[in-house]
Amino acid sequence: MDLYITGAGVSSDSGIPTFRGSDGFWTIGSKNYTPQEMATRTMYKNNPGQFLLWYYKRFIKYRNAKPNKVHEYLVDKYLITQNIDGLDF
Incomplete structure (x- = not known):
């Protein structure tokens, strides 16, 4: 049996940015906050x-x-x- 383990890089050829690349989701935040601040419950509560x-x-x-x-x-x-992303099905 062959087992494959994948992550964000697999979908980059489909136009989905990786998390830590130059255009990644953890690299690009908002004008006022970092991605690490954006992805929190506090941000949801204070700036929905x-x-x-x-x-x-x-x-x-x-x-x-x-x-x-x-x-x-x-x-x-x-x-x-x-x-x-749902592309692995």
Whole structure:
């Protein structure tokens, strides 16, 4: 049995930024806050509009993404993934 373990890099060819790359989700924050501040319950409670907009911009990329050749190769393999983009199915 072959087991594959994947993360954010697998989806980069589908147009989804990695977390720590130059255009990554943990690199690009808002005008006033770092990504680490944006992704907190405190931000949601204190600035819900800004919090939701930050996540909306992230999830819109997921919605428009298409599986790439790596996803297609892995479709019938044993896979453990950290991805939440839905392209691994």
